[in-house]
Amino acid sequence: MQTSTSTENVDHDVILIGGGIMSATLGTMLKQLQPDWSIAAYERLDAVAQESSDAGNNAGTGHSALCELNYTPQLPDGSIDISKAVSINEELQVSKQFWAFLVENGLIRSPQEFISSVPHMSFVRGEEGVAFLRARYELLRDHPLFEGMEYTEDHAEIADWAPLMIAGRDPAEPIAMTRSEAGTDVNFGSLTRHLFTYLQESGARVHLRHEVRDLTRRADGNWDVALKDAASGERKVASARFVFIGSGGGALKLLQKSGIPEGKGLGGFPVGGRFLRCTNPEVVAEHYAKVYGQEAVGAPPMSVPHLDTRIIDGEQDLLFGPFAGFSPKFLKNGSFMDLPGSVRPGNLIPMLSVAIHNLGLVLYLIGQLIQTPKARIKTLQAFVPAAKLEDWELVTAGQRVQVIKPGTDTRGILQFGTELVHAADGSVAALLGASPGASTAVPVMIELITRCFPEKIDEWRPQLLKLVPSYGQKLADNPELLEDVYASTCAELNLTSDRVEEQLYA
Numbered sequence: 001m002q003t004s005t006s007t008e009n010v011d012h013d014v015i016l017i018g019g020g021i022m023s024a025t026l027g028t029m030l031k032q033l034q035p036d037w038s039i040a041a042y043e044r045l046d047a048v049a050q051e052s053s054d055a056g057n058n059a060g061t062g063h064s065a066l067c068e069l070n071y072t073p074q075l076p077d078g079s080i081d082i083s084k085a086v087s088i089n090e091e092l093q094v095s096k097q098f099w100a101f102l103v104e105n106g107l108i109r110s111p112q113e114f115i116s117s118v119p120h121m122s123f124v125r126g127e128e129g130v131a132f133l134r135a136r137y138e139l140l141r142d143h144p145l146f147e148g149m150e151y152t153e154d155h156a157e158i159a160d161w162a163p164l165m166i167a168g169r170d171p172a173e174p175i176a177m178t179r180s181e182a183g184t185d186v187n188f189g190s191l192t193r194h195l196f197t198y199l200q201e202s203g204a205r206v207h208l209r210h211e212v213r214d215l216t217r218r219a220d221g222n223w224d225v226a227l228k229d230a231a232s233g234e235r236k237v238a239s240a241r242f243v244f245i246g247s248g249g250g251a252l253k254l255l256q257k258s259g260i261p262e263g264k265g266l267g268g269f270p271v272g273g274r275f276l277r278c279t280n281p282e283v284v285a286e287h288y289a290k291v292y293g294q295e296a297v298g299a300p301p302m303s304v305p306h307l308d309t310r311i312i313d314g315e316q317d318l319l320f321g322p323f324a325g326f327s328p329k330f331l332k333n334g335s336f337m338d339l340p341g342s343v344r345p346g347n348l349i350p351m352l353s354v355a356i357h358n359l360g361l362v363l364y365l366i367g368q369l370i371q372t373p374k375a376r377i378k379t380l381q382a383f384v385p386a387a388k389l390e391d392w393e394l395v396t397a398g399q400r401v402q403v404i405k406p407g408t409d410t411r412g413i414l415q416f417g418t419e420l421v422h423a424a425d426g427s428v429a430a431l432l433g434a435s436p437g438a439s440t441a442v443p444v445m446i447e448l449i450t451r452c453f454p455e456k457i458d459e460w461r462p463q464l465l466k467l468v469p470s471y472g473q474k475l476a477d478n479p480e481l482l483e484d485v486y487a488s489t490c491a492e493l494n495l496t497s498d499r500v501e502e503q504l505y506a
């Protein structure tokens with residue numbers, strides 16, 4: 001991608017900080033809603049989508065709760081709460097509608113470069129796990145968003161769905177699995193690049209190797225954004241009426257610099273992700289699914305183990321993980337000073353209290369750090385009993401920065417979700433946190449637009465309904481709309497079960 005010639009002291013309507021999926025989505029949406037607004041994006045690295053949004057830095061799961069068991073928690077009375085699963089699924093349907101609109105209208109091409117049909121499966125072991133999955137399935141099977149989900153405890157059927165998971169397994173072991181063919185693998189890096197290409201073609205200025213160093217509110221209410229151009233070493237200032245801090249792990253620092261009261265007291269805790277990647281093409285070819293299991297007792301939600309088919313640049317890959325890593329960096333290409341530099345008088349106590357009160361997480365991280373390659377393979381063997389050490393290599397994925405919020409007392413609260421923070425006047429907004437992440441980019445950016453541009457919503461509503469036909473409605477409550485939307489998004493995004501059949505029964 002070509003860098004635009006950068007200009008100093010320019011006034012824009014919108015500045016996007018960071019070249020990840022969030023800025024790309026917001027920029028594209030605003031171009032569709034208000035084509036005459038001038039948009040500039042600043043990215044510190046020499047290409048967009050090099051941090052968490054890059055395909056190799058995340059798991060690529062189009063999160064829809066078809067397989068992620070942590071979205072259907074078991075309550076103390078033994079019942080299972082499916083409300084989060086329903087809202088997560090609904091959020092991906094919103095994202096898919098927007099992507100389908102872009103493809104249908106020729107704004108981005110080649111959906112197969114960023115989204116693929118890959119079955120989503122849940123996998124449990126032991127009597128307790130089986131009872132949980134069976135009960136979860138009974139609750140979801142008749143829900144319109146989860147239609148088509150299948151369940152089995154039969155080893156032979158599981159061997160048919162996921163042969164690697166049965167070869168070498170004790171035939172007497174109680175196991176169960178659900179399968180949904182509606183699952184997807186998403187290459188968020190490719191999607192981000194497609195969206196930035198569209199943005200550039202429609203007049204937005206995308207400046208690479210420009211790091212945002214500071215944000216200051218001017219007397220007229222606009223924002224001055226101080227930049228360093230890495231190519232020339234020059235310091236520059238750009239201004240805008242609205243600034244989006246979409247700098248991923250770098251967002252907390254810039255939110256703090258903005259000085260808005262909504263950012264006060266927030267802290268961040270970085271957790272690195274690592275995966276085992278299969279290097280044996282014969283093993284890779286034997287599996288075509290994203291299979292999510294249950295996290296170990298006391299482990300955080302982002303540690304849920306999964307065995308993942310990935311489709312990256314047309315190639316099929318197989319990954320297992322995640323294994324956590326620790327580094328004080330907030331970005332993969334960040335600085336060791338990120339964590340210490342984020343400590344402020346206002347967040348020191350919440351951050352310390354999180355360290356003290358989340359001993360389970362601390363012990364989990366220490367355990368992960370001292371894990372040997374053999375121990376990692378043993379974890380994998382719960383999924384792939386015949387896995388061999390020599391067929392797998394350890395690869396480093398992206399950094400997640402979990403948000404620490406001040407609680408009502410002095411305790412900090414460690415958040416595992418995605419957090420949208422914005423100034424009361426809507427002139428600046430930041431996106432923090434990681435999960436469910438990129439899959440929810442579209443609903444989260446619609447939420448941002450609603451909160452930051454409330455006076456424009458009536459004017460934008462007709463176009464919003466074109467971008468996302470279910471805008472303002474819940475698909476879960478509207479089966480007819482769901483059927484229409486589902487059929488048209490699958491057609492536009494080329495999501496068919498043929499590919500699944502081809503792969504599995506080749």
Ligand SMILES: Cc1cc2nc3c(=O)[nH]c(=O)nc-3n(C[C@H](O)[C@H](O)[C@H](O)COP(=O)(O)OP(=O)(O)OC[C@H]3O[C@@H](n4cnc5c(N)ncnc54)[C@H](O)[C@@H]3O)c2cc1C
Nearest residue numbers: 018020021022044051053059061212248250273437438439
């Ligand atoms: C291990 C792992 C697995 C994940 N798995 C999934 C998954 O399966 N499904 C899913 O939906 N989500 C997943 N996620 C979450 C998802 O990757 C993120 O939520 C999403 O990519 C965040 O996008 P972003 O645009 O906010 O940030 P990023 O993609 O990190 O982009 C931020 C950009 O801002 C730039 N930047 C930073 N500071 C500055 C600055 N000062 N000036 C200019 N530019 C700056 C960075 O260089 C970067 O390019 C996963 C994340 C991780 C780490």
